[in-house]
Amino acid sequence: MPRSVASAGPSQETPMAPTRLIPPRNGPQPRSTTSPTWASSSPAGSPLPFPFLPFPILGFLILLQALAACAPSVRTTAPPRRLVIVVLDQFRADYVTRLRLPALAALSRRGAVFENAYVGHLPATTVVSHQVIPRGLFPRHLAWSDDLHRDLEGLLGPKGGIHDPGEFDLDLMSRLLAPVSRTHVARIFRGRGRFLAVGQKGYAVYAMAAGASGAAGPASGDLVVTLSDTLKEGNPYGPESVGWVHPVGRNVPTSLLGRPRTRFWLDTRPTYGTGDAVYRLGGHRTVPGPDPAHAGGDAWVVDAAMHLMEREPWAVAMLTLGAVDRVGHMYGAQRDLEHPNGSQVHMKETILQADAQVGRLVAFLEKKGWDGETVLVVTADHAGLGATQWHGTDRPGASWGNWAWGHLENTQTVAQLRPPLAPLVDAGLSALYTDTALRLYLKPGADPERVLAITRALPGVVLVARKEKTASGFRYTPVFSEPARLSPLERRWFEAMVPGLLDTWACERGPDLVALLDERTSWGQPGDHGGAQRAVQAIPMILAGPGIPPARVTTAARLVDLAPTLWDLFGRTPPAPMDGVSLRPAFSAR
Numbered sequence: 001m002p003r004s005v006a007s008a009g010p011s012q013e014t015p016m017a018p019t020r021l022i023p024p025r026n027g028p029q030p031r032s033t034t035s036p037t038w039a040s041s042s043p044a045g046s047p048l049p050f051p052f053l054p055f056p057i058l059g060f061l062i063l064l065q066a067l068a069a070c071a072p073s074v075r076t077t078a079p080p081r082r083l084v085i086v087v088l089d090q091f092r093a094d095y096v097t098r099l100r101l102p103a104l105a106a107l108s109r110r111g112a113v114f115e116n117a118y119v120g121h122l123p124a125t126t127v128v129s130h131q132v133i134p135r136g137l138f139p140r141h142l143a144w145s146d147d148l149h150r151d152l153e154g155l156l157g158p159k160g161g162i163h164d165p166g167e168f169d170l171d172l173m174s175r176l177l178a179p180v181s182r183t184h185v186a187r188i189f190r191g192r193g194r195f196l197a198v199g200q201k202g203y204a205v206y207a208m209a210a211g212a213s214g215a216a217g218p219a220s221g222d223l224v225v226t227l228s229d230t231l232k233e234g235n236p237y238g239p240e241s242v243g244w245v246h247p248v249g250r251n252v253p254t255s256l257l258g259r260p261r262t263r264f265w266l267d268t269r270p271t272y273g274t275g276d277a278v279y280r281l282g283g284h285r286t287v288p289g290p291d292p293a294h295a296g297g298d299a300w301v302v303d304a305a306m307h308l309m310e311r312e313p314w315a316v317a318m319l320t321l322g323a324v325d326r327v328g329h330m331y332g333a334q335r336d337l338e339h340p341n342g343s344q345v346h347m348k349e350t351i352l353q354a355d356a357q358v359g360r361l362v363a364f365l366e367k368k369g370w371d372g373e374t375v376l377v378v379t380a381d382h383a384g385l386g387a388t389q390w391h392g393t394d395r396p397g398a399s400w401g402n403w404a405w406g407h408l409e410n411t412q413t414v415a416q417l418r419p420p421l422a423p424l425v426d427a428g429l430s431a432l433y434t435d436t437a438l439r440l441y442l443k444p445g446a447d448p449e450r451v452l453a454i455t456r457a458l459p460g461v462v463l464v465a466r467k468e469k470t471a472s473g474f475r476y477t478p479v480f481s482e483p484a485r486l487s488p489l490e491r492r493w494f495e496a497m498v499p500g501l502l503d504t505w506a507c508e509r510g511p512d513l514v515a516l517l518d519e520r521t522s523w524g525q526p527g528d529h530g531g532a533q534r535a536v537q538a539i540p541m542i543l544a545g546p547g548i549p550p551a552r553v554t555t556a557a558r559l560v561d562l563a564p565t566l567w568d569l570f571g572r573t574p575p576a577p578m579d580g581v582s583l584r585p586a587f588s589a590r
Contacts, residue, residue, distance in 0.1 A: 080546045080570060081192070082374040083185065083316040085562075086361065087133065088354055089126060089204065089325035090529060091380035092334060093117065093538040095351050099337075103359030104540065107378060111544025112551045112587040118537040119382050120558025121504040122514075123147065123437060123530045127165050129381035129559055130207035130320065131177065134185045136563030136578030140474075140507035143176035147433050147530075148404065148441060150509040161409040162431045162441060166203040168410075170224060170250055173210035181211030182576040185566045186222075186316050193315025196223035198305045200285050200297070200322040204381075205249070208318050223312060224249035225256060225304055227285060230268045243269040245285060247304070256307060264304060266296045273343035277330040278392065279399040279525055286326045287345060288353060297323045297350075302357040306364050320381075321357060323350050328384045329399065333527030334535075335386030375545035375569060377562060385436050385535040387522035389460055393418060402524050406431025406441065420458060427451045434523035435530035439511035451513060456480040460521025462494070465502055465514045476502040476514055490519045493534045501532050504560075504579075548587060555586035 096104045119129065121138050123146055131142045139145040144165045151161050155176070168176070181187075186195040190213070197209035205226040213222050227245040235241060241260040244267050256264050268283035281287070284296025295303065298321040305319050327336070327350045336347035358378060365371040392402035401414035405421075408431065417425060421432065428446020433439040438458070442451065448466070456464050462485050465476035483491045498516065505514070519535060522528040529536045541557050547569060560580035567574045568582040 078373065078546070080373055080375045081315070082370060083189070083377075083566060083570070084361070084365070084374055085133065085185075085316075085318045085377045086358060086379075087130065087199075087204075087208075087318070087320040088358075088378065088380045088540070089201070089320060089322045090328045090333065090382060090384040090527075091324055091351075091354070091540060092383040092535065093540050094334075096540055099348065099351055099355075101352070101355035103355045103362065104378065104542065107358065107362065107376070107542050107544055110550055111376070111542050112548050112553055114541040114543075114553050114555070114557035114583070114586075116554055117379065117539050117541030117557040119539060120501070120537075120560055122501045122532060123435075123439070123505065124382035124532075124536050125435070125530050126201065126204050126325065126381050127207055130204045132559050133379070133381070133562055134208050134212070134318065135181060136183050136560055136567075136574075136580040137180060138504040138560055138579045140503075140505055140510070141579065142180055143173070145505060145507050145510045146439055147435075148406075148408070148431055148439065148511070150441065151409070152509050157409045162406060163409050164404065164411045165207075168203065168206065170202075170206045170210060173206045177207075177211040183563055183567070183574045183578050184212050185563050186212035187575070188567060188570050188572050189315035193313050194221055194223055195316050195318075196225070196305065196308050196312065196314055197318045197320075198225045198301050198308070199320035200227055200301060201320065202226040202248075204320045204322065208320065209250075221251070223251050223253075223308055223314075225252055225308070227266065227300075241265070243267060243283075253308070253311070255311065256304060263294060264300070264307075266300060272345050274330065274345050276396050277343070278394060278396065278402065279326065279330045280397055281330065281345060282326065286323050287350075298354050298357045299360075302361050305361070309364075309368075319361070321354050324354050325384070328386075328527040329525040331526060332386035332390075333384035335388075335527070371545075373546065375543065375548065375566065377541075377543050377566075379541045379559065379562070380539040381559070382529040383536050383539050384527050384529050385519065385522060385531075385533055386527045387436075387520060389521040390526050391418070391420070391459060391521070391523045392525060399525055403435060404431075404433055423454050424451060427454060433511075435528040436517050436522050436524065436533055436536055437531035438513075438515035438517070438523060440513040440515070442512040446512075448513075452479060455513060455515050458515070458523075460517040460523070461515045462486060462518050463498065463516040465516075467506060467510060467512050467514075469508075474506040474508055474510070476506050485518055487519065490534060494532065497537070498532050501537075543583075543587075551587045553583070553586045555583065557583050557586075 125147050127147055128139050149163045149165050151163060156163055195212045197205050199205040209224045225247050226249050228248045231241045231244055233242055237260045244265050246265045247256045258264055266284040268285050270283045271281055274281045286297050288295040288297045288299050301319055301321050305317055327345055327347055331341045340346050365374055404413045405417050406413060427450040428443045430443045431441040452464060462482050463478055464480040465478045468475055468477050483494050486494055516532050519533045561583050564578050564580045565583040568584045
């Protein structure tokens with residue numbers, strides 16, 4: 001059924017059927033599931049029960065499965081009354097088992113673990129996925145569909161102007177997302193308690209919180225907390241606050257605001273030996289620092305959330321933990337586990353710290369007696385790929401120039417494109433975003449064949465798709481494809497998944513041309529995401545709480561399926577269609 005929205009919102013097409021995955025394995029299908037099912041095999045064709053994970057991990061997974069089988073069944077409780085969603089930014093599925101993360105392993109033993117969870121849309125980025133998770137809609141149906149936003153209606157400035165959504169503030173995101181937020185999971189709890197959202201990254205917090213309550217401004221009652229930009233000389237807080245950040249957002253209580261250098265203020269200046277990194281660390285915005293009583297990074301997020309939960313009549317909380325993403329960009333995601341960099345900041349410790357914060361949150365819910373009435377979701381907005389073929393500029397602080405180029409209405413980009421990309425300008429390129437996929441926005445009158453010829457010849461490109469208008473809406477039509485460049489496993493993934501993933505993205509305001517890359521290549525940061533690679537798409541997804549028995553679920557699960565699942569678990573009927581499907585049948589009748 002087509003959605004109708006206010007004219008201020010993005011254009012809408014009919015919600016899609018679930019993305020078709022690899023054809024179902026032979027034999028009976030999981031009972032009453034409406035989501036497609038994986039069939040995965042080893043090179044010899046034998047069944048592989050954990051298709052996202054390498055063979056050395058299987059022993060530990062089998063141990064976890066045995067422990068889950070021995071765990072006591074979920075006790076009979078009243079229906080759930082609260083919801084907590086934790087998003088671990090750039091968290092790969094294999095981190096859980098590779099590092100034997102204790103908190104996530106413990107949660108896995110008492111909840112439903114979706115072994116074939118994946119992002120399920122393009123692009124696989126923070127500012128897009130944080131829209132998808134609470135609303136159950138694909139990027140093509142949301143306010144912006146990419147890390148660049150073409151303003152077709154002229155709501156933000158000149159018609160057709162291109163903007164960086166990462167620079168949108170909460171009020172602007174609320175205005176843009178209001179028409180597509182009727183299915184936001186916070187609406188399940190209207191009149192039952194407050195919604196709160198906390199995280200280090202403002203754009204991530206705002207994208208998941210905007211439009212949550214259906215009201216605007218302070219009257220909404222929503223509690224939205226993130227960190228300010230780094231304070232400079234001449235700021236109103238005085239010289240002692242230079243280099244620090246402080247809580248900002250909506251309805252931030254005075255107990256969190258504090259004075260300069262008090263508990264919830266953080267010093268962004270320490271580098272811990274990372275000064276040469278292409279992506280800046282951000283000091284204690286990213287890492288905890290030496291003082292446990294003044295911890296930064298992911299510990300700051302959990303501390304701030306627990307501070308609010310202790311003092312407010314909350315019903316739903318969304319936390320987004322950003323440290324793994326930052327360090328993953330800086331040092332090549334999983335590659336830093338294999339070859340640690342020379343600084344004091346490493347992926348292993350950052351991942352362990354994120355896991356520890358999940359453990360602290362679980363212990364807090366138990367201590368307060370809320371665990372028996374709370375559904376807890378832990379997932380990631382995307383995973384990450386450590387590139388062996390990196391085509392970015394290797395200069396300290398050059399990260400933004402490795403991502404974006406072009407005239408943007410709300411921020412500056414680098415003046416010159418990297419030499420391999422420079423010929424695209426004469427062919428009609430208007431703006432470009434590059435990570436583990438390339439997104440090209442073209443000027444009117446651009447030479448599409450020349451653009452295609454240049455793009456397909458770039459290192460790592462395995463597919464180029466052109467946006468086309470059809471009778472049923474927009475779609476991306478491949479005009480170049482060379483999957484033979486991929487490894488056998490990656491090719492199998494690519495051929496099964498890419499058509500459906502492209503369809504989740506296609507809309508009028510999106511890029512005119514999309515180039516997908518192989519599993520070795522990044523044109524953004526040393527560790528990056530955004531594309532369709534298996535390493536970018538495969539994520540953890542765990543649901544625990546009342547009505548969710550311990551289970552290892554092989555049904556495919558996407559981020560877009562979380563909101564429908566939660567509406568279903570809480571016994572509520574969503575007021576509008578969603579693109580996702582409820583995963584509840586996959587674990588409730590086992």
